[in-house]
Amino acid sequence: MANHSTNEFKGGLKVMLDGDPCSIVSNELVKPGKGQAFNRVKLRNLMTGRVWERTFKSGDSLEGADVMELEMEYLYTDGDMWYFMQTDGSFEQYAVEKRALGDDEKWLKEQAPYTVTLWNDNAIQVTPPNFIELEVTQTDPGLKGDTAQGGSKPATLSSGAVVNVPLFINEGEVLKVDTRTGSYVSRA
Amino acid sequence: MRPPHTESAWQPTADMATLHARARLMTRVRAFFAERNVLEVETPVLGQGGSTDVHLASLSSLAHTAAGRQRLWLRTSPEFHMKRLLAAGSGPIYQLAKSFRDGEVGRRHNIEFTMLEWYRPGMGLAALMEETAALIRKLLPESVLPDGQTPLRCYAYRELFYDQLEIDPFSVPLVRLRRLAEERGSMPEGALDDEPRDTCLDLLMSFVIEPNLGWGDAEQGKAPGEKCQGKLVAVVDYPASQAALARRHVDAYGDEVASRFELYFQGVELANGYDELTDAAEQQARFEADNAERRELGFDEVDVDMRLVAALDHGLPEGSGVALGLDRVIQLALGKYTLAEVMAFATPAC
Numbered sequence: 001m002a003n004h005s006t007n008e009f010k011g012g013l014k015v016m017l018d019g020d021p022c023s024i025v026s027n028e029l030v031k032p033g034k035g036q037a038f039n040r041v042k043l044r045n046l047m048t049g050r051v052w053e054r055t056f057k058s059g060d061s062l063e064g065a066d067v068m069e070l071e072m073e074y075l076y077t078d079g080d081m082w083y084f085m086q087t088d089g090s091f092e093q094y095a096v097e098k099r100a101l102g103d104d105e106k107w108l109k110e111q112a113p114y115t116v117t118l119w120n121d122n123a124i125q126v127t128p129p130n131f132i133e134l135e136v137t138q139t140d141p142g143l144k145g146d147t148a149q150g151g152s153k154p155a156t157l158s159s160g161a162v163v164n165v166p167l168f169i170n171e172g173e174v175l176k177v178d179t180r181t182g183s184y185v186s187r188a
Numbered sequence: 189m190r191p192p193h194t195e196s197a198w199q200p201t202a203d204m205a206t207l208h209a210r211a212r213l214m215t216r217v218r219a220f221f222a223e224r225n226v227l228e229v230e231t232p233v234l235g236q237g238g239s240t241d242v243h244l245a246s247l248s249s250l251a252h253t254a255a256g257r258q259r260l261w262l263r264t265s266p267e268f269h270m271k272r273l274l275a276a277g278s279g280p281i282y283q284l285a286k287s288f289r290d291g292e293v294g295r296r297h298n299i300e301f302t303m304l305e306w307y308r309p310g311m312g313l314a315a316l317m318e319e320t321a322a323l324i325r326k327l328l329p330e331s332v333l334p335d336g337q338t339p340l341r342c343y344a345y346r347e348l349f350y351d352q353l354e355i356d357p358f359s360v361p362l363v364r365l366r367r368l369a370e371e372r373g374s375m376p377e378g379a380l381d382d383e384p385r386d387t388c389l390d391l392l393m394s395f396v397i398e399p400n401l402g403w404g405d406a407e408q409g410k411a412p413g414e415k416c417q418g419k420l421v422a423v424v425d426y427p428a429s430q431a432a433l434a435r436r437h438v439d440a441y442g443d444e445v446a447s448r449f450e451l452y453f454q455g456v457e458l459a460n461g462y463d464e465l466t467d468a469a470e471q472q473a474r475f476e477a478d479n480a481e482r483r484e485l486g487f488d489e490v491d492v493d494m495r496l497v498a499a500l501d502h503g504l505p506e507g508s509g510v511a512l513g514l515d516r517v518i519q520l521a522l523g524k525y526t527l528a529e530v531m532a533f534a535t536p537a538c
Contacts, residue, residue, distance in 0.1 A: 032391075
């Protein structure tokens with residue numbers, strides 16, 4: 001991979017730092033009057049999700065990371081691995097470990113579109129669509145007529161996620177949910 | 189990333205209201221100097237000599253001139269030509285000078301920027317510092333700088349390091365200074381092992397001390413760029429090694445310090461003033477030392493402005509000079525998050 005110098009560090013650029021692939025979050029030039037310039041850089045470690053802050057001398061460089069983001073749909077799990085398939089017509093399949101799914105395992109739905117981040121052709125991260133439609137599998141009975149009042153209750157969705165929903169929602173209904181905040185949006 | 193041919197790519201980076209506000213501030217700058225009988229001058233953007241300063245990257249261009257094909261340098265500041273005017277007897281002068289520094293890209297940097305630089309023959313550094321503060325007070329609105337008439341708060345470089353880092357920057361052992369700079373600057377241990385004292389001091393100044401300078405009492409810690417109040421502060425008595433071409437004097441602790449000041453507002457450096465050294469031999473030696481360091485570091489050498497050396501040899505009047513980052517003052521006055529928002533077409537949208 002090519003090396004990238006500090007002045008090429010832009011949000012989203014993928015580089016290697018301490019052996020892990022990272023995505024640049026922000027880069028600020030700090031130039032004392034007449035002295036050596038520095039770049040204060042925030043990077044997200046793609047393996048752990050943690051954000052690091054590092055200072056580099058301007059002109060220093062980091063090796064690029066062979067990171068790609070591909071659109072895939074979720075197929076199934078055999079309990080050990082989760083399988084996704086590319087939607088570009090190649091039908092190429094990738095097996096994803098639990099570690100790459102993290103908390104987002106609860107947003108998996110067959111045939112829904114996900115962004116799978118590959119590093120050296122291994123899946124390291126799965127990002128669910130911002131909004132997903134899921135069926136309510138369990139919730140306490142709704143209150144008749146209560147459609148406008150406030151108040152909420154937990155509901156378990158078909159993917160296993162538990163979200164707070166309005167009191168009028170019933171089992172079997174399909175809901176639109178925001179996966180970034182884990183919150184109910186509307187009936188689908 | 190947005191491809192360069194998208195529909196909005198032709199548009200300015202500043203909105204029209206900002207450009208009107210910018211024009212009004214420029215008018216105020218000109219009125220300020222007109223009242224004080226300081227002459228506005230325009231000097232070349234392209235010169236036969238460039239800045240040799242090791243940490244400034246000059247842009248240059250090949251041109252066909254009456255003297256033949258030659259490399260001309262885009263100025264990093266208007267200093268050299270303005271000093272040649274001073275040596276020729278111009279008296280007090282100022283310039284709104286488009287200047288260029290390659291690679292300086294960021295929220296508070298743009299490769300091309302407007303430097304307001306002025307020189308005051310016969311004026312001492314303290315008086316110039318007050319004049320600079322007076323100009324900035326005229327440009328920043330009451331809502332941003334409420335203490336318009338209060339005296340400028342002035343800190344010694346040493347005092348700031350004592351107060352915020354509990355070290356004496358003049359005497360702390362280099363090994364300890366490197367570890368402290370690495371720790372406070374988010375660098376792995378050993379990253380600064382080859383770096384000189386001044387680099388470590390610069391790093392601590394930039395990352396620890398500066399961000400806290402120039403805030404109103406209740407505003408500290410707010411995100412920069414937010415509409416909030418600040419106050420103007422000055423830093424003086426820098427280590428002699430950071431004198432550049434300022435004179436030197438001995439401070440109350442017996443250390444040699446540089447006769448220069450910097451002004452800060454809301455954590456941002458706005459101006460840099462010098463009690464100007466007028467020694468031609470010293471200037472030439474500095475140029476040569478810079479180019480020697482450039483060779484050592486593998487940087488391109490820069491053509492030296494021997495006409496400046498000749499002008500100093502002829503005689504530069506005693507006095508002081510200051511450079512102020514005008515775009516930054518406008519950015520703070522208008523509460524904009526990036527410098528690009530106060531420029532019609534910031535690089536690379538140019």
